[in-house]
Amino acid sequence: MAPEKIILRFSADTVKKPIIYALAKEYDLVANILKASINPHQEGTMVLELTGERYEEGIRFLEKQGISVHPLAQEVKRNQEKCTHCGNCTAHCPTHALSIERPSMEVKFNEDECILCLMCVKICPVHAMEVRI
């Protein structure tokens, strides 16, 4: 079974719950945390790959805890109108979701590979990489 990539958003109330432990122990799910952060308002974001037979049950458990679950690919988008295909982002994309096709030198964005590190959003000189909240 292929791992599902998801983003979890925690409120200040839910951020302290040991949910990864619960997913493993109660639902027998394998979690691979790709990124986790807590902002100064104590709100958390976690990007993870989740695998297991009881995936759907695990997701229902998360939602019941007040944690919002989003599919990953929908979160960072490239604005095709704005992108000039300069390629400056490609050196900073850790998974090569952003890459240069050769010999055309066209910049490609493979959303499936994106782990939402948001480096491209900061780096893109023409602000073509946008976060959808």
Place this chain on the structure above:
Amino acid sequence: MSVERTYKEINERIKAGKAVVLTAEEVIDKVREQGISRTAQEVDVVTTGTFSPMCSSGVFLNFGHTRPRMRMSKVWLNNVPAYAGLAAVDVYLGATELPEADPANRDYPGEFRYGGAHVIEDLVAGKEVSLRAQSYGTDCYPRTKFETTITLDKINEAIMFNPRNAYENYNCAVNSTDRMIYTYMGALKPHFGNASYSTSGQLSPLLKDPYFKTIGIGTRIFLGGGIGYVAWNGTQHFPGFLKDEEGNNLTGAGGTLAVIGDLKQMNARWLVGTSYLGYGATLTVGIGLPIPILNEEILVHAAKTDEELFAEIVDYGNDYPNFKAGALGRVSYAQLKSGSIKLQGKEIPTSPVSSYLRAREIAGTLKEWIQKGEFLLGEPSQLLPGPEQGLKGKALT
């Protein structure tokens, strides 16, 4: 018999719809197939292109007069200050200018999301831009305050004048230090984590005429999606060559252009407000030059390939900020475009700051204009200084 052509002859052929025009990429293939001599006999013009951040860019604007009249000694456009130390209602808006309230690098690395370049893009896109002006009053210009919104159509003139554009060649930038640095070549990772390069290599205008045999005052060019002209040499125009181990000329470097054109006929696709994290705002400008194949020697250079054109690797962590001469090495544009280079035994990923894809589109567009007879070559009134003049930069002490 080696071929000789004049501008007049080429323009006659363009008017008759008979000119043979190839882009700098296409001419490379042609020369590979049939050699320099035969290609020179066939091809009249080679078109080039670059789409790159060019900080030394800006526009002269004349707004028209208010009633009663006003001098306008301080002017802001969308809160970005424009230089108004000129005659009444004339200003110059520079691409890198920031709003006074911008935190710049106080919140490091600064984002520089909106500057003069973005105002220029908004104007070209036909958007409304707020104008705020202050002045001391005079008997002939009594008004002291004014606020309105302008669009490009509503004002008298908008003349793009960029004092330093289209740099002939550029450093490949790396970072030797142990922290991320933020430069006009983008963010550079510590310990030579990545290498950043500019120019479009084999499509790049000045790399294709390194002796300045065809480029001069009055050369008609593609500028910002419209037609512009080479006005003068750019500032810091010190044309020369990178040398190989034997001291032979390898690749042109150091030349720059000052260009001018009517902003009202340009297009926001080719003038894009740009922000470099931790560095500043700048304008990405589309420029394309036609190179008339007046003789074989001009074609030899116009047909140079990415394998034959080189850039120097420079440490932006140390040497560049301290204005210390010396390069860490030299790489071809073919290597840079391949996605990685080798430096001190380490494989380093490369990424460009200039869009090769768009450079190709510019060269293609210019070719189309010439083929349709819409664009004639401008014969320079005077060629720009070439490498033989030995112009050198001065250090400020």
